[in-house]
Amino acid sequence: MSEETLVRRLNAVGVTALSDALDRLAIxxxxxxxxxxxxxxxxxxxxxxxxxxxxxxxxxxxxxxxxxxxxxxxxxxxxxxxxxxxxxxxxxxxxxxxxxxxxxxxxxxxxxxxxxxxxxxxxxxxxxxxxxxxxxxxxxxxxxxxxxxxxxxxxxxxxxxxxxxxxxxPAGRVEEVVAIAEEVEIAEKAILAAVDAGMRLDEARRAGGYHSLQSRAV
The missing domain is CATH 3.50.30.40 (Ribonuclease E inhibitor RraA/RraA-like)
Known part of the structure; x- marks a missing residue:
């Protein structure tokens, strides 16, 4: 992946999603x-x-x-x-x-x-x-x-x-981290879309796997 593409992807997801990805990977x-x-x-x-x-x-x-x-x-x-x-x-x-x-x-x-x-x-x-x-x-x-x-x-x-x-x-794990952060962003957008469509938040979170987004991978 080019450095330019990596910069674009990292800036797009932002530090909150990246922080969640780091937590999942125990970094x-x-x-x-x-x-x-x-x-x-x-x-x-x-x-x-x-x-x-x-x-x-x-x-x-x-x-x-x-x-x-x-x-x-x-x-x-x-x-x-x-x-x-x-x-x-x-x-x-x-x-x-x-x-x-x-x-x-x-x-x-x-x-x-x-x-x-x-x-x-x-x-x-x-x-x-x-x-x-x-x-x-x-x-x-x-x-x-x-x-x-x-x-x-x-x-x-x-x-x-x-x-x-x-x-x-870490330099050797940046592509792995940004990919997981993008997964987090997609899941959270899906939860918000479900809520906007009338679903209860707790149901939307369960359906979207919200409570496992930051959990350490086993």
Missing amino acids: SGQAIGILPVARGMKFAGPAFTVQMLPVGLTQGIVGDYIDDVPEGAVVAIDNGGKLDQTVWGDILTRVAHKKGVAGTVIDGVCRDSDCCVLLKYPVFSRSVTMRTAKDRSTAHAYGVPIQLVEVRIEPGDWLVGDSDGVVAI
């Missing part, structure tokens, strides 16, 4: 608490991982890695959930938007949030604040395993975000 991929700066933002793409660490004697840099992020990738930044320092602002937003980066996910906070809203560039984080991470944290490593909340992210794993949050999907 821990829900990055709870990371939300879009503005509702309506969405993205899907493979992760370009960035590990932040506290600065040492050499100080270090926060964001020059952006030049190496490929088009269509999602910048995934592990800053340990810190709420007191930003690792993403308007300069990074403008460069990423110009390069065609799919979006940014931060286990931490961002700033200059009006810029990403104006450019319609998707930024997802725990919150926003004004204080820079310069001289506080440094981009220590790229292309390494990181953690977003309690989810381990390998470089190239797929990240999907929309108004309901962010999910991570």
Whole structure:
């Protein structure tokens, strides 16, 4: 499957159906608490991982890695959930938007949030604040395993975000997950159609197998 087709299918089903698919497959991929700066933002793409660490004697840099992020990738930044320092602002937003980066996910906070809203560039984080991470944290490593909340992210794993949050999907299982998510969407639409036609909700749910949609496969 082409990357373009995969992006289209992932964005079409959205993170709630993908979350249900992950539950069915017993994959821990829900990055709870990371939300879009503005509702309506969405993205899907493979992760370009960035590990932040506290600065040492050499100080270090926060964001020059952006030049190496490929088009269509999602910048995934592990800053340990810190709420007191930003690792993403308007300069990074403008460069990423110009390069065609799919979006940014931060286990931490961002700033200059009006810029990403104006450019319609998707930024997802725990919150926003004004204080820079310069001289506080440094981009220590790229292309390494990181953690977003309690989810381990390998470089190239797929990240999907929309108004309901962010999910991570192991690269080797993304087609399996999206196929199950599409099944969930079809079943839920059938239930709604049955209700619209006059069926009781409990009956429609039983007929559509609603209570097994998220259940782990045996």
